[in-house]
Amino acid sequence: MSTQTVNPAHAAASRRAAETGHWSFVGLLRSEWIKFWSLRSTLWLLVCTAVAAVGVGALTAWVRHTIFQQVLEQATKHGATPTGAQLEATVPPGSGIELYNMPNAGLQIAVLVLGSLAVLFLSSEYATGMIRSTMSATPTRLPVFGAKALILAVIGYVLATVTGAITFLITLAIFSDMPEFNLSWNTGGVLQGVFTGGLFVAAVAIMGLSLAALLKSSAGGVTVLIALMFVLDFAGGFIKLIPGDFWKYVPDYFPGSAGGRFLAIGHVDGMLDPWIGGLVLLGWVLLLAVPALIVLKKRDV
Amino acid sequence: MIQAEGLRKHYGPKTAVDGISFTVQPGRVTGFLGPNGAGKSTTMRMIMGLDRPSAGHVTVNGKPFAQHKAPLREVGALLDAKAVHTGRSAYNHLRAIAATHDIPVSRVHEVMAMTGLTEVAKKRAGGFSLGMGQRLGIANALLGDPQTLILDEPVNGLDPEGVLWVRNLVRYLAGQGKTVFLSSHLMSEMAQTADHLLVIGRGQLIADMSVQNLIASVQQKKALVRTPQSAELAAALAAPGVSVTQSAHETLEVAGLDTRSIAQIALERQILLYELTPQEASLEQAYFELTRGAAEYQSDFSMATATHSQATGMPGQPQNYKN
Known part of the structure; x- marks a missing residue:
């Protein structure tokens, strides 16, 4: 430290500068925005996520295209000309890999990364001690959660929507040689899928943020989030084998599968309707966010 | 504030x-x-x-x-x-x-x-x-x-x-x-x-x-005394509340008497003093004195006393330091 003496004139000027400031939620949003982008890893992570999501989506579309092409060749050999609807029927309904769902084919990657990023956005502040600076600047605490949630939701939504749109553009290009499907932006469920995909990612981001507030731990938060979103779905296959009707339906209400249904359109027998899937996902968000807010307010930082 | x-x-x-x-x-x-x-x-x-x-x-x-x-x-x-x-x-x-x-x-x-x-x-x-x-x-x-x-x-x-x-x-x-x-x-x-x-x-x-x-507040009346007749002076100073220790040859440390009293006694007994220095407590000493008191208080008093003290403020010694 060089031997600065305290210069009264200088101090008075800075006092005036500081005096203009008041706490505001908009200011807090700017603060969290700066925090989000000022970690070197963030931008790279988001770029890689977008590339990976589009890549997986394009790959899925290409695999679909290859399968349909084989079916078409077989049918042509036998002198038949199947329609697009008949070809689509070879895919089990509600599987999430219908053509109209292609915008969200790579969504799970965005869910995984954005969810983990959301956990880290708060848990890393606990790990480094930054949380004490944050909460000293906003001692009412709850707005910090609100600002972080808003930023994560917006970034998650934009990321998922943009990657969804790009994925579908690639899908359109891949299927341009198959007039049977007449695939376009107007195909039922496409636009809805593009917009609900973003909501799904935003919801998972808020779940991740809530887990970070509850557990204060990066490893714990990410582990629980992955368990909720992916492991539960995997376990659901086994749970359905338990005798009794009850266990057959329980896995439908897990956040991963409910969220998956939220991206679909239309009624499928034995599955949640899309809007119910959306409500179930919202329920999961609230189930984690409400206790997180209570704990954040009551607990020592 | x-x-x-x-x-x-x-x-x-x-x-x-x-x-x-x-x-x-x-x-x-x-x-x-x-x-x-x-x-x-x-x-x-x-x-x-x-x-x-x-x-x-x-x-x-x-x-x-x-x-x-x-x-x-x-x-x-x-x-x-x-x-x-x-x-x-x-x-x-x-x-x-x-x-x-x-x-x-x-x-x-x-x-x-x-x-x-x-x-x-x-x-x-x-x-x-x-x-x-x-x-x-x-x-x-x-x-x-x-x-x-x-x-x-x-x-x-x-x-x-x-x-x-x-x-x-x-x-x-x-x-x-x-x-x-x-x-x-x-x-x-x-x-x-x-x-x-x-x-x-x-x-x-x-x-x-x-x-x-x-x-x-923590400063005790303490003095360093040098005299060729250290044994004689130690005997003369002895009184309740006064402690005299020989710290070196011809050197006494006296606690419980101020320097003026020591000089007076030495004059009465015709004892030669060639140094008489009041010992000042530093903030550091004051601090140790105080915190040691707190530690002793904690270990010596029963829970009942501790509970009582919460209602009345501070018991015993620490209260003297409040102003």
Whole structure:
């Protein structure tokens, strides 16, 4: 430290500068925005996520295209000309890999990364001690959660929507040689899928943020989030084998599968309707966010 | 101004702060002294609303900290040099904190210049030395040009120049009428920096007084005497409440008598003295004296007495030090 003496004139000027400031939620949003982008890893992570999501989506579309092409060749050999609807029927309904769902084919990657990023956005502040600076600047605490949630939701939504749109553009290009499907932006469920995909990612981001507030731990938060979103779905296959009707339906209400249904359109027998899937996902968000807010307010930082 | 009343904090069965009341006045530097685990940091965290008091309350400038419209302008705090994300640069950290209160970036540059951080502004805070981290923490505390400054161990890890700078800064700010509350383990530093002292031990307030009074209150009548007739003088001085020890050849240490009484007795007995020096207690001695009292109090008294003492304030010896 060089031997600065305290210069009264200088101090008075800075006092005036500081005096203009008041706490505001908009200011807090700017603060969290700066925090989000000022970690070197963030931008790279988001770029890689977008590339990976589009890549997986394009790959899925290409695999679909290859399968349909084989079916078409077989049918042509036998002198038949199947329609697009008949070809689509070879895919089990509600599987999430219908053509109209292609915008969200790579969504799970965005869910995984954005969810983990959301956990880290708060848990890393606990790990480094930054949380004490944050909460000293906003001692009412709850707005910090609100600002972080808003930023994560917006970034998650934009990321998922943009990657969804790009994925579908690639899908359109891949299927341009198959007039049977007449695939376009107007195909039922496409636009809805593009917009609900973003909501799904935003919801998972808020779940991740809530887990970070509850557990204060990066490893714990990410582990629980992955368990909720992916492991539960995997376990659901086994749970359905338990005798009794009850266990057959329980896995439908897990956040991963409910969220998956939220991206679909239309009624499928034995599955949640899309809007119910959306409500179930919202329920999961609230189930984690409400206790997180209570704990954040009551607990020592 | 910081006002605490009956402030108490326990973590499970462990009591960190045991019902303390104090006022930190503006316009002077108030030091907060106590051994490790005495409850200094916990008290400061409660002032900042980071820890919820188990009982009692604390206000800053008349309101609980969280109720202020511009918290950073009311209180700036350095509670922990490690209250920074290790992956973020010093500049971005300060910019993010400043943004909450719409504090202009020019102020960020100012506090960085004041704390000597300009050269490392773009470096990751994770790579900072303890001293650099401390400067960043102080810069963070100064951002809102707050009315009240709370610094927990601010000179910890600073080089001598930095220590001097912190001393000048807090004295200057107190001179501007601001409230400055700082804790330190360095008693010598406190003696030069603080006007007023709060001494805490085992979660209880042991002393709340000016630095001079604190030294005086603990100061015993003690003197160093050199005389060729040391055995004769020792016999002559012997009385209840007076202790005489021979510390070296022809040298006595006398406690319980002032120098004038010793000289009088020596004159009456025709004993030659060639040195008679009053021994002054340092702040350091005063501090050890006080905190040792707290430790003894804790181990010697039963739970029933301890409970009683919470109602009446402080029992026995510590009460003498309250003013």
